[in-house]
Every structure is written in structure tokens, then in C-alpha cells.
Amino acid sequence: MAEAGADIGRVRIRLPATISKGEVIRVRALVTHPMEILSFDKDRKPIQKNYHFVYQIVVTYNGKEILQAETTQAVSQNPFVAFPLKVTEPGKLVITFTDTHGKSYEGSAEITF
Amino acid sequence: MQCALARAKLTRRGILRALRLIGSTGVAVSLGLGDFMQVAAQQAQRGMPQPDEKVDETINRLFGNRSIAPADGKVKLEAPLIAENGAVVPVTVEAELPMTPQEYVKNIYIIADKNRRPLNATFSLTPEVGQATISTNIRLAQTTDLRVVVEMNHGALYMVQREVKVTVGGCGG
Numbered sequence: 146m147a148e149a150g151a152d153i154g155r156v157r158i159r160l161p162a163t164i165s166k167g168e169v170i171r172v173r174a175l176v177t178h179p180m181e182i183l184s185f186d187k188d189r190k191p192i193q194k195n196y197h198f199v200y201q202i203v204v205t206y207n208g209k210e211i212l213q214a215e216t217t218q219a220v221s222q223n224p225f226v227a228f229p230l231k232v233t234e235p236g237k238l239v240i241t242f243t244d245t246h247g248k249s250y251e252g253s254a255e256i257t258f
Numbered sequence: 259m260q261c262a263l264a265r266a267k268l269t270r271r272g273i274l275r276a277l278r279l280i281g282s283t284g285v286a287v288s289l290g291l292g293d294f295m296q297v298a299a300q301q302a303q304r305g306m307p308q309p310d311e312k313v314d315e316t317i318n319r320l321f322g323n324r325s326i327a328p329a330d331g332k333v334k335l336e337a338p339l340i341a342e343n344g345a346v347v348p349v350t351v352e353a354e355l356p357m358t359p360q361e362y363v364k365n366i367y368i369i370a371d372k373n374r375r376p377l378n379a380t381f382s383l384t385p386e387v388g389q390a391t392i393s394t395n396i397r398l399a400q401t402t403d404l405r406v407v408v409e410m411n412h413g414a415l416y417m418v419q420r421e422v423k424v425t426v427g428g429c430g431g
Contacts (some may be wrong), residue, residue: 169388211386214394219370219378221395223347228381231388 152177156252158240164232166258172204173227176242176250180222199224201243206256207236232256290328313371313405320367320377321415325408327415329416335406337422344398344424353416355391357383363390365409372402 159173181197200222204212212228230238239253311319317326336350353363366381378396390408398404405419 171391173393206386209386211384213382215380215382216394217375217378219373219375219397221397225393225395227350227391227393229387229389229391231386 152193154178154242154248154250156240156242156250158238158252160238160253160254160256165254167231167233169231171227172230172238172254172255173225173245174202174204174240174252175223176244176252177223177226177246178250180218180220180224197244197246198243199244201241202226202227203241203243205239207234208228222231232258264282308375310374311376313369313376316369317407318374321407324413324415326415326417328397329408329418332420333406333408333416335404335418335420337404337420340423340425341398342425344400344426347394347398347422347424348395349404349406350393351391353408355390355408355410355416357388358391359385362411363408364411366390366392367405367407368394368396369405369407370396370398370402371405373397373399393407398422400424402410 155177157175161170164170176199178199179197180199187248198218199216202212202216203210204215211230214226216224224242235255235257237253237255239251242250244250316326332354334350334352334354336352337347341347349368349376351366351368353366355361355363357363362385363383366383368380369376370378379394381392383390383392401421403419404422405417408416410414
């Protein structure tokens with residue numbers, strides 16, 4: 146399941162091809178991440194080494210936090226989110242994914258008209 | 259707990275987190291999961307392992323005894339009727355509710371009844387996003403009811419519920 150290997154943490158963001166001012170656009174973001182499931186051995190003890198998933202997604206636009214998500218292991222491998230964004234001014238969109246190993250993965254996109 | 263919820267406006271997240279911590283420790287004790295309890299006790303930070311939970315407990319933990327109204331078309335839940343692969347189930351939540359600074363959708367909870375830990379994901383929105391439409395991919399352990407609860411900034415709760423049939427489960431355990 147964890148064959149993603151070195152690719153872990155690659156964030157991809159897709160925006161519509163044309164954006165006009167004041168429009169509500171749809172942003173799609175994806176991070177390569179194994180989202181490993183916490184497994185149990187036969188004594189119902191959690192196996193710690195399998196425990197590795199993205200638990201927080203924060204989206205900022207021009208430095209202002211506009212959306213935040215708390216995810217669990219019940220989100221698929223290579224977590225994908227799509228959300229709307231009302232663009233009133235050009236700016237920088239930053240999406241940060243944080244996982245349970247304390248690593249953060251950041252992706253950004255410039256929004257221009 | 260009610261008192262805590264009443265003054266939750268400022269530090270709602272903090273209180274919820276504290277309740278979650280208390281709740282998870284309690285459940286672990288009652289299930290007799292000795293080692294798991296230790297893990298739960300150490301979980302000072304978010305994103306640490308949490309014990310199994312029944313969906314009623316999840317709903318209770320998140321919303322207490324606040325009343326949840328049926329969405330009546332205000333919230334649409336798009337998910338496959340039959341998911342061939344429980345590991346990747348695309349879900350779209352579309353709430354036709356106002357998104358203005360005065361009245362907006364604050365939180366969207368995605369809950370799968372029969373998952374080991376029913377709360378799949380929580381999205382916290384702000385009026386800046388302009389529209390409350392969220393898509394993501396989730397895992398479903400087995401055929402289950404999927405619930406989406408939408409929380410407005412003034413506290414109103416709307417829920418949609420639908421069954422998703424799963425042919426191959428996606429959550430080990």
C-alpha cells in the first residue's frame with residue numbers, strides 16, 4: 146500500500162483554465178500520501194508502524210485561512226479534496242497537508258485574471 | 259457538557275477537543291483495551307489513534323443533544339449507490355445554503371455509520387469560499403449509511419442520510 150515511496154507529499158492543485166473576477170471557482174487538490182490504516186494485531190493492540198495519515202488540511206488565500214479540514218484514516222489513499230473559492234482579487238492560494246508523522250506538505254497556486 | 263456547549267462560541271474547538279479526549283479515554287477503559295488506553299492517554303495532540311466508536315456516540319460527542327433537522331433538499335449528498343471499491347468512494351456534498359458573513363455554513367461532517375470510527379472528515383468553512391460544496395474520497399468498511407451533517411454558524415444542524423452499498427471493504431479492521 147505504501148509504494149508511493151519518495152513521491153509522498155507531492156501536492157497537485159488544479160484550477161479552472163479561465164477565471165473571471167467575482168466568480169466562484171472550484172479548486173481541486175490532491176496530495177500523494179499512503180494514508181496508512183491503523184491496524185490491530187490479534188490481541189487488538191494497535192500496530193504503530195502502520196500509523197501514518199494526513200489529519201489536517203488548511204487552505205489559505207492571500208494569507209487568510211479560508212478552509213480547514215480534519216481528516217481521519219477513513220479518507221482514501223492520496224487524499225483528494227475539491228472546494229469552492231470566491232475570487233475577488235488575484236492572489237496566492239496555499240494548501241497545507243499535515244500528517245501524523247509531523248510532516249507538512251504544501252502546495253500553492255497563483256490566481257490571476 | 260451543555261454549559262460548555264452554550265459558551266462554546268469562542269473556544270468551541272478547544273472544548274470539543276477536550277471532550278473528545280475525555281470520551282476516548284473513557285471508551286477505552288470500558289472496552290478494557292489496556293494498551294489502547296495508554297495510547298489514548300498520550301494523545302495530547304490531534305491525529306493520534308482513537309478507539310472504536312458507535313455512530314450514536316459519535317453523533318452525541320459532536321452535537322450533544324442538539325436537534326438535527328432533515329435537510330429537505332437544502333443539502334445534497336452525491337455518492338455512488340453501489341461502491342465497487344470501499345477504499346475510494348467519491349463523495350460530494352452540496353449545500354444550497356447562504357454563504358454570507360452573517361449566515362454561513364460553518365462545518366460539514368461526513369459520517370459513515372459502520373466504520374470503526376464513524377467520523378470520516380470534518381470541513382470547516384468560512385464565508386470567503388462563497389459556496390458550500392465539498393468533494394472528497396472516503397473509505398467505507400462495509401455497506402453502510404452515510405450521513406452528512408451541515409452546521410450553520412448560528413447553530414442550526416441539517417442532516418442527509420443515504421445508504422451506500424460496498425462490495426469490497428476499504429477499512430481494514
